[in-house]
Amino acid sequence: MREEMATREAYGKALVKLGRNNSKVVVLDADLSKSTKTVLFAEEFPLRFFDMGVAEADMMGTAAGLAASGFIPYVSTFGVFATGRVYDQIRSSIAYTKLNVKIAASHTGITVGEDGASHQSIEDIALMRVLPNMTVVVPADAQQTCLAVEAAAKHEGPVYLRLGRPKVPPVIPEGLPFELGKAQLLREGDDLVFIAAGITVKLALEAASLMEGQGISAAVVNVHTIKPLDEALLLQLAQKTGAIVTAEEHSVIGGLGGAVAELISENYPVPVMRVGINDCFGESGSPKELLQKYGLTAEKMVAAGRAALEKKARVY
Amino acid sequence: MQAISAATVEELRLKARKLRKDVITMIYEAGSGHPGGALSVLDILVVLYYKVMNIDPQIEKNPHRDRLVLSKGHACPALYAVLADKGFFPPAYLSSLRKIGSPLQGHPDMRKTPGIDMSTGSLGQGLSAANGMALAARLNQSLYRTYVILGDGESQEGQVWEAAMTSAHYRLDNLTAFLDYNGLQIDGWIRDVKSPEPLADKWRAFGWHVLEVDGHDYASLLEAIGRANSYKGAPTMIIAHTVKGKGISFMENQIDWHGRAPNKEEYEKALAELEH
Ligand SMILES: Cc1ncc(C[n+]2csc(CCOP(=O)(O)OP(=O)(O)O)c2C)c(N)n1
Ligand SMILES: [Mg+2]
Numbered sequence: 001m002r003e004e005m006a007t008r009e010a011y012g013k014a015l016v017k018l019g020r021n022n023s024k025v026v027v028l029d030a031d032l033s034k035s036t037k038t039v040l041f042a043e044e045f046p047l048r049f050f051d052m053g054v055a056e057a058d059m060m061g062t063a064a065g066l067a068a069s070g071f072i073p074y075v076s077t078f079g080v081f082a083t084g085r086v087y088d089q090i091r092s093s094i095a096y097t098k099l100n101v102k103i104a105a106s107h108t109g110i111t112v113g114e115d116g117a118s119h120q121s122i123e124d125i126a127l128m129r130v131l132p133n134m135t136v137v138v139p140a141d142a143q144q145t146c147l148a149v150e151a152a153a154k155h156e157g158p159v160y161l162r163l164g165r166p167k168v169p170p171v172i173p174e175g176l177p178f179e180l181g182k183a184q185l186l187r188e189g190d191d192l193v194f195i196a197a198g199i200t201v202k203l204a205l206e207a208a209s210l211m212e213g214q215g216i217s218a219a220v221v222n223v224h225t226i227k228p229l230d231e232a233l234l235l236q237l238a239q240k241t242g243a244i245v246t247a248e249e250h251s252v253i254g255g256l257g258g259a260v261a262e263l264i265s266e267n268y269p270v271p272v273m274r275v276g277i278n279d280c281f282g283e284s285g286s287p288k289e290l291l292q293k294y295g296l297t298a299e300k301m302v303a304a305g306r307a308a309l310e311k312k313a314r315v316y
Numbered sequence: 317m318q319a320i321s322a323a324t325v326e327e328l329r330l331k332a333r334k335l336r337k338d339v340i341t342m343i344y345e346a347g348s349g350h351p352g353g354a355l356s357v358l359d360i361l362v363v364l365y366y367k368v369m370n371i372d373p374q375i376e377k378n379p380h381r382d383r384l385v386l387s388k389g390h391a392c393p394a395l396y397a398v399l400a401d402k403g404f405f406p407p408a409y410l411s412s413l414r415k416i417g418s419p420l421q422g423h424p425d426m427r428k429t430p431g432i433d434m435s436t437g438s439l440g441q442g443l444s445a446a447n448g449m450a451l452a453a454r455l456n457q458s459l460y461r462t463y464v465i466l467g468d469g470e471s472q473e474g475q476v477w478e479a480a481m482t483s484a485h486y487r488l489d490n491l492t493a494f495l496d497y498n499g500l501q502i503d504g505w506i507r508d509v510k511s512p513e514p515l516a517d518k519w520r521a522f523g524w525h526v527l528e529v530d531g532h533d534y535a536s537l538l539e540a541i542g543r544a545n546s547y548k549g550a551p552t553m554i555i556a557h558t559v560k561g562k563g564i565s566f567m568e569n570q571i572d573w574h575g576r577a578p579n580k581e582e583y584e585k586a587l588a589e590l591e592h
Contacts, residue, residue: 031469031502031509051503053472053510054439085438114348114414116422118389118437285416293416 001142002170007163008106010142012037014149015074019045022153028063028075030056035165036076036106056081060089060101067099072153075101079108079121079162083128094158095131102152103128104161109249110277110294111166111199111287120282126254128160129227135180136227138162138197138248138256141170144224147178155180164199164249166287171202172222183230185237189219192243192305195234197223197256199296200247200275206298207245211305218305229259235268243308244272247301249291252276271311273304320535324367328534331401332362336563337590338397338410344583346414349422352573354394356498356531356558357386357465363537364463365398368545373403376430382460383449385434387442388467388496389423390575396420396429404431440473442466443493447482450491450551461545465494469501471512477522483551484523491551492544493524496531498560502574519553531556564589 001010019025019041026048033039033051042049052059056077063073076082082105083090094101105124112120128136137152137159139145145163152159176184186201187208194204201222208218219237223230238244244264246257257274264272277294291297335358343349365371369382386395393413400407405419412418419428423437434445446464453460466476483491495515503509512518519526525547529536537556544552560574561567564586578586 029503031472033503035502051509053506053512054469054501055472055474055510057474080438114346114422116414116437117425118421118423118435283416284414284418284420284422289416 001146002174003142004167004169005142006165006167007139007142007145008035008037008165010145011104011106011149011161011163012040014146015041016044018149018153019048022072024070024072025153026050026066026071026073028052028059028073030054030059030077030081032077035078036104038076056086057089060086061093063101064093064097064099067101068097073101074104076104076106078119079105079124080119083121083124087127091131095133098133098157100156100158102159102161104163106163107165108162109164109198110282110290111164111249113165113287113290114284116284117281122251122277122282123254124162125226125248125250125256126258129254129259133157134227135159135225136162137180137225139224140172140198140201140222141168143170144172144178148224151178151180162198168199169202171205178224181225181228181230183233184222184224185219185233186222187218187220189217189241191217191241192245192308193219193221193237193241194301194305195221195223195244195246195256195260197226197248199249203296203298203301204247207301207305210298210302216305216309223256226256226259229263231263234260234263238264238268238270242270243312244270245275245301245304245308246272247275247296249296250276252278271308273308275301275304320538325534328362328366331366332359333590335362335394335397335401337587338400339393340564340578340583340586340590342393342397342410342413343577345411347577348414349393349577350390350575351567351578352500352560352570353388353391353467353496353498355562355564355567356560357388357391357496358394358562359532359534360465360494360496360537360556361394361398363534363541365402367538368541369463370460373431376404379456380458380460383433383446383462385436385442385446385449385462385464386424387436387464388439388470389436392424395424399429399431402431405429439467439470440475443476443479443483446491446493447479447486447488450483450488451486453490462491463494464491465496468495468497468499468506468512468515471495471515472510480519480522480524487549488551489548492541493551493553495553495555496558497555498558500560500569500571500574502571504571516555523550525550525552526555527552528555528557531558532562
């Protein structure tokens with residue numbers, strides 16, 4: 001899967017592979033199987049696939065029951081309907097119960113595009129992260145999605161997998177080990193660290209290159225698991241660089257930026273700048289235009305990097 | 317409401333034909349959208365907006381205007397075409413559908429589009445909002461009516477049935493609901509995916525006054541709305557039997573046309589069909 005591919009597509013393919021190796025894996029969808037790509041699993045394992053119709057709350061509860069009976073349900077729909085639409089079903093029947101349900105949400109973030117704000121989840125990481133027992137994973141590319149799907153199956157307990165609609169290029173070097181909860185240092189640097197997840201990993205690498213041209217040495221770390229956070233690595237990078245920029249296709253409130261700010265302010269206070277959606281809903285448009293308009297670009301990250309460096313100079 | 321004349325039927329037929337062209341053109345120009353469900357609901361909207369509803373684009377926010385909640389929000393190109401034709405906003409807006417900065421969002425947005433009474437897009441929520449509007453009319457002693465349109469796939473959402481109990485419990489006879497019963501959702505025929513049938517019996521069991529009509533027959537629709545609006549003591553559900561993709565032969569009853577835009581060739585073929 002070293003090709004340009006949407007993470008939802010990689011998810012569909014990985015599910016089929018998983019289904020062949022593990023007869024306990026079952027898949028549920030809510031009338032979006034062609035979009036979430038669970039249709040690939042449905043075609044090969046029709047008896048282990050349940051289309052619940054447009055009934056997300058029912059789907060979450062059914063998955064909880066299957067998990068309580070020894071199965072490993074992967075549950076899919078768009079991010080908005082996989083989280084906020086069914087929040088108490090997840091909270092009460094899946095998180096509180098610590099049941100082995102894997103919620104794989106496609107079409108997250110603003111790159112959903114033309115469907116508009118009603119379909120763009122910009123708060124799902126925050127919603128899932130605040131739930132006890134929940135693991136939150138945001139794969140950066142197709143290959144990493146496959147690894148995350150497998151790792152989620154091996155992990156006992158609820159997992160939220162955040163997937164996207166558009167094609168994304170490979171960004172994680174081949175062969176880099178993947179372990180839930182272990183962030184990946186993709187680029188060393190001394191002055192500043194970009195902490196990214198999902199589509200912003202590529203932007204962070206670009207931003208670091210741009211800053212290198214300006215004589216600034218920026219590290220880049222891929223935090224594919226937002227919960228549990230790799231506190232050891234992030235604190236080490238905070239100590240080494242003294243300036244942090246987080247970047248995510250999500251609200252600046254409560255997501256990766258929120259998680260990092262919480263960790264840093266309690267343990268090693270250094271400036272943290274958060275790049276993300278600035279507490280507003282999205283709108284219809286092409287993914288590319290939306291990323292530009294809502295400030296998810298390498299240039300914006302460079303600017304945030306400069307701001308973090310300025311604050312660092314003032315603080316010390 | 318009196319019997320409808322042949323001239324009125326012809327007037328509505330011509331109007332619907334023009335609006336179908338607008339719908340297809342909008343979705344073609346946007347490059348994405350939901351033609352199937354927009355074409356199945358269009359005739360219901362035409363009857364409501366041209367023959368029934370008390371609305372005036374000049375006093376858009378008149379507190380006594382009739383309300384419409386398009387609970388199956390993805391069908392909004394049909395509603396946008398109607399609202400533009402009625403003068404709620406310039407027809408030129410239609411070309412901006414789904415584009416960045418547009419007042420016409422991919423799903424209805426009451427804060428961006430004149431004439432939209434409720435934002436929708438997440439299925440299953442419209443009837444609850446319509447109940448709220450109908451309760452407000454009662455509190456304000458206003459005579460406006462609230463109309464709400466649901467999809468048949470949407471009927472799988474539990475909230476629809478919570479709301480159904482609310483409307484019946486409060487005897488909201490100032491509310492009329494429509495079910496756009498085209499038999500299709502995204503993953504297939506509703507009876508194959510997860511059957512919500514028998515729908516008429518369910519609504520009746522939930523305490524509603526239920527009527528069934530051909531959702532593309534203007535005279536039947538108008539007659540049913542007349543009966544619904546004069547019915548006392550319970551809300552009315554008009555089950556409108558429709559055809560997804562209605563009016564464009566190659567889109568009719570095809571799941572493939574739930575949510576994709578026509579290419580140039582398909583677009584021209586569709587327009588040519590609508591000439592007749
Ligand atoms: C809560 C929610 N879940 C899923 C979707 C995605 N979705 C959009 S349309 C649709 C199918 C709706 O079928 P139906 O109500 O029959 O609509 P129609 O056939 O009239 O287009 C689905 C699942 C959504 N918009 N909202
Ligand atoms: Mg339908």
